[in-house]
Amino acid sequence: MRVDHANPLAFVDDLVRDAQTRGVWRWPRLLESPQEPIARYDGREVVNLCSNNYLGLATHPALKAAAIEAIETLGVGSGAVRTIAGNMAIHQELEAELAAFKHTEAALLYQSGFTANAGTVAAILEKGDVVVSDELNHASIIDGCRLSGAEKKIFPHKDVEAARRMLAASRGARRVLLITDGVFSMDGDIAPLPDLVNAAGEYGAIMMVDDAHASGVLGHQGRGTVDHFGLHGRVHIQVGTLSKAFAGLGGYVAGSRTLIEWLMYRARPLLFSTSHPPSVAASALAAVRLVQRQPEVLSRLWESTRFFKEGLKRLGFDVGASETPITPVMIGDETRAMQFSDRLFEEGVFAVGLAFPTVPRGRARVRTIVTAGHMREHLERALGAFERAGRALGVI
Numbered sequence: 001m002r003v004d005h006a007n008p009l010a011f012v013d014d015l016v017r018d019a020q021t022r023g024v025w026r027w028p029r030l031l032e033s034p035q036e037p038i039a040r041y042d043g044r045e046v047v048n049l050c051s052n053n054y055l056g057l058a059t060h061p062a063l064k065a066a067a068i069e070a071i072e073t074l075g076v077g078s079g080a081v082r083t084i085a086g087n088m089a090i091h092q093e094l095e096a097e098l099a100a101f102k103h104t105e106a107a108l109l110y111q112s113g114f115t116a117n118a119g120t121v122a123a124i125l126e127k128g129d130v131v132v133s134d135e136l137n138h139a140s141i142i143d144g145c146r147l148s149g150a151e152k153k154i155f156p157h158k159d160v161e162a163a164r165r166m167l168a169a170s171r172g173a174r175r176v177l178l179i180t181d182g183v184f185s186m187d188g189d190i191a192p193l194p195d196l197v198n199a200a201g202e203y204g205a206i207m208m209v210d211d212a213h214a215s216g217v218l219g220h221q222g223r224g225t226v227d228h229f230g231l232h233g234r235v236h237i238q239v240g241t242l243s244k245a246f247a248g249l250g251g252y253v254a255g256s257r258t259l260i261e262w263l264m265y266r267a268r269p270l271l272f273s274t275s276h277p278p279s280v281a282a283s284a285l286a287a288v289r290l291v292q293r294q295p296e297v298l299s300r301l302w303e304s305t306r307f308f309k310e311g312l313k314r315l316g317f318d319v320g321a322s323e324t325p326i327t328p329v330m331i332g333d334e335t336r337a338m339q340f341s342d343r344l345f346e347e348g349v350f351a352v353g354l355a356f357p358t359v360p361r362g363r364a365r366v367r368t369i370v371t372a373g374h375m376r377e378h379l380e381r382a383l384g385a386f387e388r389a390g391r392a393l394g395v396i
């Protein structure tokens with residue numbers, strides 16, 4: 001590494017060049033259409049297997065109408081952080097709907113799923129406390145743990161026995177938090193939540209689950225993993241996002257009334273970052289209501305999921321441990337994963353290549369996500385492209 005006194009940021013040039021040389025650096029592709037199953041990226045119409053728009057709601061007329069009406073009646077911004085002057089009725093209406101949806105006493109909005117995780121963990125733990133966390137948990141959980149100052153104990157992915165040993169060894173700690181993603185975003189597998197909840201119960205730990213990829217996807221009407229496993233009332237803190245299946249932007253915590261009261265008083269993103277524009281809250285509210293009224297959207301999502309996953313397996317791809325609409329195609333080598341993704345794009349399919357630091361070294365992959373909006377014909381076209389690109393690059 002150079003040390004250059006005239007340009008103290010010169011090391012960044014080296015770092016970027018190094019990533020470019022390895023073929024893993026790239027500017028994100030440019031989306032030039034709405035976020036839809038067939039979308040225009042970098043000037044090309046492609047089958048889009050990259051979005052978290054699970055239910056196809058990003059362009060739904062009911063959500064657009066709700067956003068437009070909120071702009072007309074309430075304006076474009078809340079003008080303040082929640083805890084000073086930016087607490088709007090539309091925020092509280094959405095929170096009441098989310099609490100009812102999650103079967104909890106209360107819910108609290110955050111600006112994103114990221115700040116919901118980071119802000120919540122940091123507000124309930126401090127130095128001297130312990131957090132027991134799955135090794136593949138989302139970056140926002142990891143950052144929350146760091147911010148809290150609590151001691152981190154990381155258990156191997158989905159290894160409940162290891163988590164138990166860590167809980168047992170933490171008996172002396174004042175507060176212990178057991179935390180997991182509900183659905184893991186890079187692998188598409190589901191957390192062993194019933195066993196984790198039992199372990200938390202035995203050791204008196206707080207149980208927290210991040211259902212960013214499970215809300216609107218798993219459980220009755222998309223209520224998430226807690227509902228999927230029948231664990232209502234046994235998970236103390238549920239995090240969700242409004243940015244994926246609910247197609248807008250924002251995160252939330254669902255739990256007890258006092259938890260929400262504490263977070264409103266103490267969570268730093270609530271205290272120091274502006275609350276949602278009313279239009280964003282209004283379209284999210286429309287989304288949460290819509291999934292409860294139109295269950296057929298969810299059935300379509302799962303039909304597409306089964307069809308596409310089976311298709312990939314039949315072609316001989318390694319789809320890892322996926323159990324949800326997130327289906328990775330495991331490649332291993334990071335340069336090769338990027339080449340595979342590029343080749344797919346030439347074939348008219350957008351499936352992103354993921355390498356370190358997004359996934360562990362040596363576990364590079366191309367990740368696919370199907371949505372309720374994908375037609376059989378789109379998925380068949382995508383499978384054809386996977387077959388051609390897979391053979392061309394020797395993946396199958």
Ligand SMILES: *Cc1c(COP(=O)(O)O)cnc(C)c1O
Nearest residue numbers: 112113114138185212241243250
């Ligand atoms: C996407 C994601 C988040 C962050 O949600 P945003 O609303 O996009 O900030 C948190 N946790 C998991 C597991 C995620 O996949």
